[in-house]
Amino acid sequence: MNARFRNWLGITTILFTVLTIQACAPKSQEDCGFVQNVYGERVSWQSDVPVNMYIHSSVPVEMDAAIIAAADSWQTIVGRKIINIMGRTNESVSPHKDGKNIIYFMTSWEANRTSEQGRTSLYWIGDLIKEADIRLNGADFSFYYRNQSNVISTAAKPKSNSAAVNIEALVLHEMGHVLGLKHKDTDDSVMATFLASGEDRVNVAPTDEKALQCEY
Template sequence: MWKWTGAALLLSVALFVQACAPKAAETDCGFVQNSYGERVSWKNEGIIDLYIHDSFPNEYIPALQSAALTWERSAGRRLFNIITEKVGGEIAPHKDGKNVIYFMNTWEANRSTEQARTSIYWNGDQIAEADIRVNALNFGFYWKDSGGFNPNVNIEALLLHELGHVLGLKHKDSGGSVMATYLPSGANRIQLASTDVSDLKCEY
């Protein structure tokens, strides 16, 4: 089981060597790749159940749904099942077999410029779990702000990016991609760029 976060590739210790023979290395198409050079994604294994933690504000659930729909329109199929009945418990993202989005009230001091972080876990070339943390300690958010510059972060634009990581996409700082490393304050980047759509279609 390997883990990757939006900012860095963390090579956790593999307890088993996968017995299956790897396919030939693939071009990345914007996706995270495993140690065999295969793209990791959910493949065609149905729909991704995404749970919402109690910490996530209700007012932003429609922004999450809208961001999910934006990816789905380009994929031409349903990708996410957003479960609006919230899950409780500690705000402690971890590998628990459930994909959960959290609004964090704590954040590492040395990573305070990070707006959010998505961790994905995979076996072989198949993603098994993804968790999203939103940095609500260091950032303020807005949705559908109508007038003028907003010094906060457009939550839909941020979630569109993080859902891209959930799908297996890594950062792409070209082509106006929504997977650009940084989302400027006040940027209403809520539509996919053509490069995002072509990357998506490599796996979905």
């Protein structure tokens, strides 16, 4: 093999490697209402469902029915169980990446985020969600289930003139985040950024159903 041929072969191999890497690079997708990773891919659980979620012992037991109802609402529109409520866990009230999906009731909350009723943290690798935790703000908000006279939790630091929040509506929204959905402020979506006190937004909208069809 002469030197010129060896050099040509080396260049060809390098070019082939570069083209292979480019061909394997993730391609961006239409978001369909989902969170996207740095490559523009939708982030979801894909086929790794149902998502097994635990209720932390900090959550008032009176909220269990609302949590189950919220999970059932997502199941109804998908046509199969997609969030499975596993029962209660007694781990530390300190949400962190531990391999478990847990709903926490927090009696302390950041002073600069007191308007936040709840929060969902997602952990993913590539475009696959590996863990999701929900925090409910029991420091600044009171909660009711089904009707406003049925208050099941009062705020540790109640806001003046603040009505209670429908816990089923809030958990329904946060479970949408668990599935990978981002905020959507149109079409009566349950993923709207704000949930007014006393608002009973407990029905998943057609726009949310359409979004889920992209991944589930």
